[in-house]
Every structure is written in C-alpha cells, then in structure tokens.
Amino acid sequence: MTTRYAILGLLSIEPMSGYDIRKASTDALSHFWHESYGQIYPALAALEGEGLVRLLPAAESDTRSRKVYALTAKGRRALAAWHKKAPVERPFRNELLLKLFTADEPSDVLAHVKLLRKQETARLEEYARIEARLAREAPARKLWKATVRYGIHRSRAIIAWCEETLK
Amino acid sequence: MTTRYAILGLLSIEPMSGYDIRKASTDALSHFWHESYGQIYPALAALEGEGLVRLLPAAESDTRSRKVYALTAKGRRALAAWHKKAPVERPFRNELLLKLFTADEPSDVLAHVKLLRKQETARLEEYARIEARLAREAPARKLWKATVRYGIHRSRAIIAWCEETLK
DNA sequence: TATAACATGTAAGTCGTTACATGATTTC
DNA sequence: GAAATCATGTAACGACTTACATGTTATA
Numbered sequence A, B: 001m002t003t004r005y006a007i008l009g010l011l012s013i014e015p016m017s018g019y020d021i022r023k024a025s026t027d028a029l030s031h032f033w034h035e036s037y038g039q040i041y042p043a044l045a046a047l048e049g050e051g052l053v054r055l056l057p058a059a060e061s062d063t064r065s066r067k068v069y070a071l072t073a074k075g076r077r078a079l080a081a082w083h084k085k086a087p088v089e090r091p092f093r094n095e096l097l098l099k100l101f102t103a104d105e106p107s108d109v110l111a112h113v114k115l116l117r118k119q120e121t122a123r124l125e126e127y128a129r130i131e132a133r134l135a136r137e138a139p140a141r142k143l144w145k146a147t148v149r150y151g152i153h154r155s156r157a158i159i160a161w162c163e164e165t166l167k
Numbered sequence C: 001t002a003t004a005a006c007a008t009g010t011a012a013g014t015c016g017t018t019a020c021a022t023g024a025t026t027t028c
Numbered sequence D: 001g002a003a004a005t006c007a008t009g010t011a012a013c014g015a016c017t018t019a020c021a022t023g024t025t026a027t028a
Helices: A002-013 A018-026 A037-049 A073-084 A095-102 A106-137 A142-165 B002-013 B018-026 B037-049 B073-084 B095-102 B106-137 B142-165
Strands: A053-055 A069-071 B053-055 B069-071
Touching: A002 A018, A002 A037, A002 A053, A002 A069, A002 A073, A002 B095, A018 A037, A037 A053, A037 A069, A069 A073, A073 B095, A073 B106, A095 A106, A095 B002, A095 B073, A095 B142, A106 A142, A106 B073, A106 B142, A142 B095, A142 B106, A142 B142, B002 B018, B002 B037, B002 B053, B002 B069, B002 B073, B018 B037, B037 B053, B037 B069, B069 B073, B095 B106, B106 B142
Parallel strands: none
Antiparallel strands: A053 A069, B053 B069
C-alpha cells in the first residue's frame, strides 16, 4: 500500500491532520498523486497503531476538533527505507489509445484527440503558474520543482503527439 | 468497466478466445493496456449473456478445446457508442514523483531517476522495432501506428526529464 | 443567518491482481 | 518423456472510490 508512504511523506514535511493530507493531495500533489478520505483515515489509524505516527496534543489556541499527526522516529525510518526502494511500475492504462487501436471510423476518436490537446494546453499554463509560485515561495526545493517539470515535459509530449496524430 | 470494451474492441479486429485476448493484451496492447484472466473470463461470460458477443462453433480442424467468441451486431453497436464517448481521465499516480516530493536526501531517489532513464531508453528501442514491423505488416493501420507514436513521445519526454533532473 | 469550508469517520461496492486448480497439446 | 505453451476458469484478497452520516467554525 503506497497510501501509507504518501501519508508518511506528507507528515515528514510538517505535522498534519487527515483533512490536511487530503487537501495537500488535491493541491500540491494533484498532478501526480491523489488520496481519498476512505483511504486516509483508516491508514492513519493503522499507522498510529504500528507506532509510525503519533497524535500531537491539541494546541490550546486550536479550538477546532482536529487530530494532528506527526512522524515518529520509527516512521521516519520506514519512510527512508521506502525512498531507497525502486518504485514499482504500475500497469499503465490509456483508454484513448485503446479507442484509437480499436476504431475503424477515425473521426469519432480524433475528436477526443483534439479535446486532449486542449486539456493539456490548459494544464501546461497551470504548471507554469505553479512553477512560478514555487520559484518565489520555495526556491530551495529543487525536487518539488522537478515534479512540476515532469508534468511540463509530459504535457508538451502529449500535445506534440496530438498535433502529429491530427496531421 | 472498460474491460468490457477492451474485449469488444479486440473481437472487432477478429474473433478470439479468452486466451487470445490475454495474449493480445500482453503483446500488441501491452504499452497501453492490460487485462488478466480474472477479468477476461467472467467478462466474456457476462458479454455473452447480454448478447454482445457470441460463441462460434468449433471448427473441425481445431482439436483444441478453445472457445472462440465473435461480436454480435449489438456488440458492434455498443462498441461504436463507446468510441463516441470521451475517455474518462483516470487519476494518474506516479510513485517516483511522490518519492521525489517527499525526499530530503536526494541521492537515493536520483538513483531511481537513472534507472528510469535506462528503462525508457530500452523501451524506445522496443517501440522502434514495433513501428518498423507495423510499417511492414499493417501499413494501412494509421491509428495503430499512432498508439506506438504515443509511446515514443512519452518515453522521449521522460528521458529528457531525467536528464534535466540529473543536471 | 446562510453557506462554504473545516473536520472525522464508515459502509458498500467496484475494480483488478494473484494464486490456485485442472487438463490438453505441441515441441525439443 | 519432459517442458513449454495452450486453454479455461475460480477464489481470495487488496486497493480505491463514492456516498453517507455527523457535527463545527469562519465568513459574507
């Protein structure tokens, strides 16, 4: 379960609640990762049971009923061990290519290619904004920048492929 | 369930058995799709029950106990309707980027980037072979070629990103 | 004062893989 | 005669999403 390590990884940046983790996954991580509540809360409970994370005492200033977790030393070791392991290649599925492969009438499917080009163009603009913000707010985080750069390379490649396919 | 349409799509090329479908998914489709037996056999039975595929009578020449299915008219219509629908964007997860994002010690993770560059370089050579074979054996299948081209664009982009990240 | 956002959690169901069970046929 | 490949299928499990249930707090 990679969810466990996604959570440990986020907690290594700063202590967070389940809600914060979900939010991070739809903000900062959204272009390469996602977790839903149904995964996060049970996983947090399990991680706490195993002693990889611990619940921080509620700050007096914080009136909201939130449960903020932090990494333990054991959790930090587990995360470091995971970082050393090579990522497992997940079987990659692309529905558009499946349609392309099995279509005899190209026009229907080429409409999807046009749509994809449009979507990736929008995404590219979004990445440019993220990259600029990162340069401003976290210039030392070279690896954060690298994740955005991945998205940029990916979107550009998809756009180039769309152009070529629509020839 | 996209599995249903993957099966219908393959049967639209030619009648096949469950075993053939699996084989196609690990050969021709392998760079963008995959199905396992645990998906294929139950799905075929369901599709037959719904009248989208039908079992062909065993050819006398074929002594093997294989069950070859073909599309019905209804199945062909269902496939055409699916082709018209825009593909649903599946949430995309990238474990390497997650590691990158949560690593404070870059060296471990950069080793994975080097490995990825190597893997994608090998994949690119494989695509070149497939493209050459396609040009020889199925030159009319422009959309088949497009699926391979996608892989080529993708691998090149990943390699470029690896180079940049390893700067 | 309404509504958006904050906040935690569970239940049901879908999707998908892996391992198992079984046996026939081809090829070396 | 052994090993690889062909061939069909099921069972168990794991991963993940969605919808539900519930209540609080900030903001317009």
